[in-house]
Amino acid sequence: MLASLPRSPFLRFAYAAYVALFFVYMALPLAVVAVFAFNDSQFPGLPWEGFTLDWFIGAEQPRLGLINDRRIVAGFFNSAFVAFWVTGLSLTVATTTAFLFDRHDFRFKEFAYLMMLAPLVIPGVILGISILVFSSTLAEAVNSVTGYEISALRPGLFLVILGQFSFITTIATLVIAARLRRFDRTLEEAALNLGATPAVVFWTITLPWLRPALFGAGIVAFLISFENFNTTLILNGSNAPLTVTMFDRMREGSTPVLNAVSVTLMVGSGLLGLLGILVQGRGQKP
Amino acid sequence: MREGKLVFWLLFAPFAAWIALLIVIPHIDMLILSLREKVAPRVYETGFRNYADFAATWVYPWTLLRTVVFSIIATGLTFLIGFPVAYYIAKIAQGRTKAALFMLCLLPFWVSEIVRVFGWMLLLRETGLISNALQGLGLTSGPVELLYNDAAILIGLVYTSMLFMIVPLISTIDGMDDALVEAGYDLGGNGWTVMTRIVIPYAMPGIIAGSIVVFMLALGNYLTPTLLGGKSGQWFTAQIYAQFITRFNWELGSAFGFILLATSSALVWLLLRLSGQSLSNTLGR
Numbered sequence: 291m292l293a294s295l296p297r298s299p300f301l302r303f304a305y306a307a308y309v310a311l312f313f314v315y316m317a318l319p320l321a322v323v324a325v326f327a328f329n330d331s332q333f334p335g336l337p338w339e340g341f342t343l344d345w346f347i348g349a350e351q352p353r354l355g356l357i358n359d360r361r362i363v364a365g366f367f368n369s370a371f372v373a374f375w376v377t378g379l380s381l382t383v384a385t386t387t388a389f390l391f392d393r394h395d396f397r398f399k400e401f402a403y404l405m406m407l408a409p410l411v412i413p414g415v416i417l418g419i420s421i422l423v424f425s426s427t428l429a430e431a432v433n434s435v436t437g438y439e440i441s442a443l444r445p446g447l448f449l450v451i452l453g454q455f456s457f458i459t460t461i462a463t464l465v466i467a468a469r470l471r472r473f474d475r476t477l478e479e480a481a482l483n484l485g486a487t488p489a490v491v492f493w494t495i496t497l498p499w500l501r502p503a504l505f506g507a508g509i510v511a512f513l514i515s516f517e518n519f520n521t522t523l524i525l526n527g528s529n530a531p532l533t534v535t536m537f538d539r540m541r542e543g544s545t546p547v548l549n550a551v552s553v554t555l556m557v558g559s560g561l562l563g564l565l566g567i568l569v570q571g572r573g574q575k576p
Numbered sequence: 577m578r579e580g581k582l583v584f585w586l587l588f589a590p591f592a593a594w595i596a597l598l599i600v601i602p603h604i605d606m607l608i609l610s611l612r613e614k615v616a617p618r619v620y621e622t623g624f625r626n627y628a629d630f631a632a633t634w635v636y637p638w639t640l641l642r643t644v645v646f647s648i649i650a651t652g653l654t655f656l657i658g659f660p661v662a663y664y665i666a667k668i669a670q671g672r673t674k675a676a677l678f679m680l681c682l683l684p685f686w687v688s689e690i691v692r693v694f695g696w697m698l699l700l701r702e703t704g705l706i707s708n709a710l711q712g713l714g715l716t717s718g719p720v721e722l723l724y725n726d727a728a729i730l731i732g733l734v735y736t737s738m739l740f741m742i743v744p745l746i747s748t749i750d751g752m753d754d755a756l757v758e759a760g761y762d763l764g765g766n767g768w769t770v771m772t773r774i775v776i777p778y779a780m781p782g783i784i785a786g787s788i789v790v791f792m793l794a795l796g797n798y799l800t801p802t803l804l805g806g807k808s809g810q811w812f813t814a815q816i817y818a819q820f821i822t823r824f825n826w827e828l829g830s831a832f833g834f835i836l837l838a839t840s841s842a843l844v845w846l847l848l849r850l851s852g853q854s855l856s857n858t859l860g861r
Contacts, residue, residue: 306843309664309677312657316684317693319735322705326698334705345659371626390587400856407855411788412599413796419820422587422832423609455600481592494708517688518815520798524820536690538801544694553690559686567679 324556325550327549346550348485355544365535366403372522372531373515380511381504383455384462394469404480409457413519421453422525446527455522458514462507469503502569584588587719603837610830626824626831636815636832643812644839646726647794650733654741654790655783657734663775667754678746685739693803696732700804732800737793741786744858748782749775784851785858788844797838814834 301458330342331350347355356362409417425526429443442448469519473496480483481491519533532551613625630636665677684692699705700722710716722728752775754859760770801811816836819829848854 305660305664305668309661312661313677314681315735316680316738319682319692319699322698323691325693331655339784383594383724386587387594390584390591394587396584396588402591402595404855405599406591408595409599411792413813413836414794414800415796415816415841416606416672416837417599419816419829419833420606420818421598424602424605425824427605427609453600455666456594459594513686519689520796521589523798524817533688533690536688536694537799540690540694540697544697548694552687552694555691556687559688560683563682563686 293294298357302469320556323552326546327553329546329549347556351543356547356554359547361530361535362532362547362551365430365530365532368447368529369407369531369533372450373512374455376458376475377511378517379451379455379509380459380462381508383459384507385500385504387463388457388467388470392467394501404461406463409460412457414457414518415524417456418453418521418524421449421456425449425452444527445525446533447531449525449527450522450531453525454515454518457521458511461514462511465507465510465522466500466503469500487530506566513562516559593674593682601850606830606833609827610829611832614827617713621730625829627835629828630831630835639810639815640812640835641841642810643795644843646729646733647791650730650737650794651787651791653730653734654737655787658738658741658786659745663749665742666746666749667752679745681739681742684735686744692736693732693799696728696735696804700728700731723804725796726805728804729801731792732804733797736797736800737790740789740793744782744785744789745779746782748779752778781853781858784847787847791843791847792840795836 327346328341328343329338331338335349343355347357350358387406391399391406396402432438432440432443447496477495478491482488483497486494495514517533519537522531523534530538532555536548536551610626611622611624613621613623615621661681665674665681669677697704701707702719702721702723703737704722705720707716707720710720713717756774756778757770760774765773796813797816798811798813802814805811812832813836816829816832819825819832823829848858
C-alpha cells in the first residue's frame with residue numbers, strides 16, 4: 291500500500307475513516323477535560339449549567355479558582371522549581387556525555403553505553419525507591435558519625451530533582467548525541483587550521499550546530515519533569531509538586547478546579563512544545 | 577596528548593557520577609536492604625526472608641502475574657491500534673497532511689498523564705459522558721458504571737502510551753524506500769505478504785523499541801491502574817508504594833522492587849532475543 295499505488299475507493303475510505311476515528315480517541319478525553327473547566331457547576335460533568343470562569347479566578351469557597359487556591363499555586367511553583375533545576379542539570383551532563391561517546395574511545399565503552407541507556411528500562415518507581423533507600427542510608431551514616439542531620443537527603447524537592455534527573459539525562463543525551471553524530475568534523479579541523487583555539491572552535495562552531503538539539507532536549511526535559519508522577523510520588527516530602535497535589539485532590543473527589551488546572555497545563559505545555567518544534571524545524575534545514 | 581586525556585576525564589566524570597551515584601550504588605543498597613531481616617527491634621540478620629514472604633503470600637505473586645499479563649496485552653493492543661496509523665502517516669499521507677497528522681499524534685502527550693487519566697474518569701464514570709450518551713440513546717435504562725474494571729485500565733494504558741509506539745514506528749517506516757513495497761507487488765505479492773514479509777521486518781527495530789517502552793511504562797505505571805481500576809485491580813507498583821509509604825516496611829518493599837526489576841529485565845531481554853534485536857539498535861539509535 292502506497293499513496294502512488296491504485297487501491298479500491300472503498301479501502302481508501304475505510305482506512306482514512308479508521309485514522310480519523312483514532313484521532314477522535316486521542317482527542318476525546320482532553321476535549322472533555324477542557325470543556326468542563328468552564329461549566330458553571332460544582333461537579334465536572336453533565337449537565338451543562340452555563341459558562342463561567344470561576345474555576346480559574348473565583349475568589350472564595352466553594353468556587354475557589356485555581357489562582358486563589360494556595361495548595362495548587364504552591365504545587366505549580368514547586369513543579370516549576372524542580373523542572374528548572376532538572377533541565378539545567380540534565381542538559382549539562384547530557385552534553386558532556388554525548389561528547390564522551392561521540393569523540394572518545396575507551397575500554398568498556400559499549401558497556402558504559404548500555405549503562406547510560408539503563409535508566410530507560412528501569413521503572414520509575416524503582417528509580418525512586420532505590421534513591422530513597424540510598425539517601426536514607428547516607429543520611430543515617432552521616433548522622434551516626436557526625437551527629438548532623440542532612441535534611442536534603444530526606445524526602446523533599448532535592449531528592450525529587452535527583453530522581454527525575456537520573457532518567458531524564460538519558461533522554462537528553464540521546465537527543466543531543468543524535469545531532470552531534472551528524473556534525474561534519476572537517477569544519478572543526480578547518481577552524482583549527484586557520485588558527486582558532488579549541489575553545490573558540492567549540493563556542494563558535496560546534497555549540498551553534500548543537501543549539502537546536504540543546505533547545506529541543508531542554509524543552510523535552512522540562513515537560514517530562516513537570517509531568518512526572520511515579521518517581522516524584524515516592525521522593526516527595528512536604529512540598530508537593532503539582533502532579534502529586536492533583537492526585538490527592540482527585541482521590542478526595544474532584545471539582546472543576548482540576549479541569550481548570552488541566553487546561554492551564556495543556557495551554558502551557560502546548561506552547562512550549564510548539565516552540566520546540568519551531569526551533570527543531572529550523573535546525574533541520576541545511 | 578595530555579590535554580586530550582584531561583578532556584576525556586572531564587567528560588567522563590559527570591557521566592560516571594550520574595550512573596554510579598544515582599543508578600548503580602542505590603540499586604546495590606536496595607539489594608542489601610532487601611536481604612535484611614528484622615529479628616528484634618534494631619537487630620537485623622541477612623537472609624532471604626523477604627523474598628520468602630513474597631512467595632508465601634499468594635496475593636503478591638498473583639498481583640505480579642496480573643500486572644505482567646496486563647502489560648503484555650496493553651503492549652499488543654497499542655501495537656495493533658497504532659501500526660495502521662503510523663503506516664498511514666509514514667507512507668500514505670503526503671506533504672502538509674502528513675506533518676499535521678504527526679503533530680496531532682504528539683499533542684496529547686504534552687499534557688501530564690494525570691490529566692489524561694482524569695479525562696477518562698470524566699468519560700467512563702457512572703455520571704460520565706458515555707453513560708449519559710448511552711442513556712440518551714435509550715441503550716440502557718439507568719446509569720452504567722464503566723470505571724473501576726480491567727477494561728478501563730487497558731483503555732487508559734493504551735491511550736497513555738500510544739505516542740511511544742507510534743513515533744518509533746513512523747520514524748522506521750518513513751525511512752523505508754517505497755521501491756521495496758513496489759518490488760514486492762511486482763514480484764506477485766499481495767497486500768498481506770508485502771506487509772508481513774517486507775514492511776514489518778523492515779520496521780522491526782521500531783516495533784521493538786516501541787514495545788519495550790510501552791511495556792515498561794505499563795508495568796511501572798501507578799496512576800492509571802489506581803485511578804481507573806477498581807479495588808480488585810491492584811497493580812504491583814501499588815504494592816511497592818504501600819510497603820514504602822503506608823506500612824514502612826522498606827525491607828519487603830525493596831524486595832518487591834527487585835522482583836519487579838528482575839521480571840521486567842528478563843522480559844525485555846526475552847523480547848530482544850526473540851526478535852534478534854539489541855538494546856543499542858532499538859532504544860539507543
